[in-house]
Amino acid sequence: MRISVVTESFLPQVNGVSNSVRHVVEVLTRGGHQVQVIAPGPGPLEHHGVPVVRVRSVALPGYTTFPIGLPDRALEREMARFAPDVVHLASPIALGKVGQRAARRLGVPQVAVYQTDVVGFSKQYPFHADVPLSRWIGKIHRRAHRNLVPSAASAAQLADLGVSDVHRWGRGVRLDLFDPSRRDEALHAEWAPHGEALVGYVGRLAHEKQVHRLAELADVPGSRLVVVGDGPARPELERLLPGAVFTGMLGGTDLARAFATLDVFCHTGEAxxxxxxxxxxxxxxxxxVAPGVGGPVDLVEHGVSGMLHEPTRPASFRAHVAALVADPACRQQIAAAGRARVAGRTWDAVVGELVEHYDAVALRPAERVA
Known part of the structure; x- marks a missing residue:
């Protein structure tokens, strides 16, 4: 099958959309599919032998390293030259809309993957764009031939926007990389020289992730905070958390080692x-420990494979983290259940599900000619 992937973000940017697209492209290519990536530039012009078409872009205010794709004739020209059976719209907002318009003109069906709650993120900022953003996103997804969502919460969000033909499609995880064997006791001793439990956040340091809530954990008895990642909120966080360890951006085995060396992982964002x-x-x-709203609700069985805190109760987040810090046996039990929950959720298995969705809407060569 021939697939054009139009994505709002791709390497060298490191974020959820970029990482998902990278894994999808790699697995599709190994499976013998022909893939083309269309992404905002600048960046590499190929990935694992897959051509990457770079289109005009502008830096997002406040995120100078995050380019936003602009209308570009190169997109439709290169898509037409590639002649895809299906167009994959990865988290379509700006460039995704351009890609959808090109696909419609070429008569190619689209699978739209809803991955970023930009409406929820926008509510963390004072520019009140949630209503027009909702209308824009709803319009894109209503025009797609099939919509994929990662969680029950996101399915409900699209349903509220009048979007039909919504299917659940989650994400894979690299079990060969993220593994308890990566735990590094020497690194643990370096980060926690007094034997504290390490409580860590991993992700983009941005206000829409509500990372300021990490301040609630700054003085949990018997713990030390570790912050892995980078972003525009980092200077503010460093002032709020002078006793925390800030590693900056990590990737590959360094990231896996940092994850496995933590004792408690916490997430702050509610969107x-x-x-x-x-x-x-x-x-x-x-x-x-994660918020009891949005995607984490499908990933964590409260009290079994993790803890879900109540965002509307300010003390809930800290209380759950403090309880796990104080109870190593409970941490181990929950960690084992969490590990069992993701067994089998490899990217190969997840992309296999994605191909089934492609098959359901894709145009075969004879149909394209007709």
Missing amino acids: ETFCQTVQEAQASGVAV
Whole structure:
């Protein structure tokens, strides 16, 4: 099958959309499919032998390293030249809308993957864009031939926007990379020289992730906070958390080692459609505390494979983290259950599900000619 992937973000950017697309492209290629990636630039022009078409872009205010794709004739020209059976719209907002318009003109069906709750994120900022954003996103997804969502919460969000033909499609996790065996006791001793339990956040340091809530954990008895990642909120966090360890951006085995060396993983954001870092923490054998809203609700069985705090109760987040810090046996039990939950959720298995969705809507060569 021939698939054009139009994505709002791709390498060298590191985020949930970029990482998901990268894994999908790699698995599709190994499976013998022909893939084309269309992404905002600048960046590499190929990935694992797959051509990457770079289109015009502009930097997002406040995120100078995050380009937003602009209308570009190169997109439709290169898509037509590639002649895809299906177009995959990865978290369509700006470039995704352009890609959808091109696909419609070419008569190619689209599978739209809803991955980013931009409406929820926008509510963390003072520019009140939630209503027009909702209308824009609803319009894109109503025009797609099939919509994929990662969680029950995101399915409900699209349903509220009048979107039909919605199917659940989650994310894979690299079980070969994220594994309890990556735990590094020497690193643990370096980060916690007095034997504290390590409580860690991993992800983009941005206000829409509500990372300021990490301040609630700054003085949990018997713990030390570790912050893995980078972003525009980092300077503010460093002022709020002078006793925390800030590692900056990590990747590959360094990231896996950091995950596995934690004792408790915590997530702060309430607008996550999935929350991939929860899966990576579970695969790493680390007890998880996450918000009881959005994507984490599908990933964590409260009290069994993690803890879900109540965002509307300010003391709930800290209380769950403090309870796990104080109870190593409970941490181990929850970590083991979390690890069992993600067993089998490899990217190969998940992309296999994705191909079934492609098959359901794809145009075969004879149909294209007709």
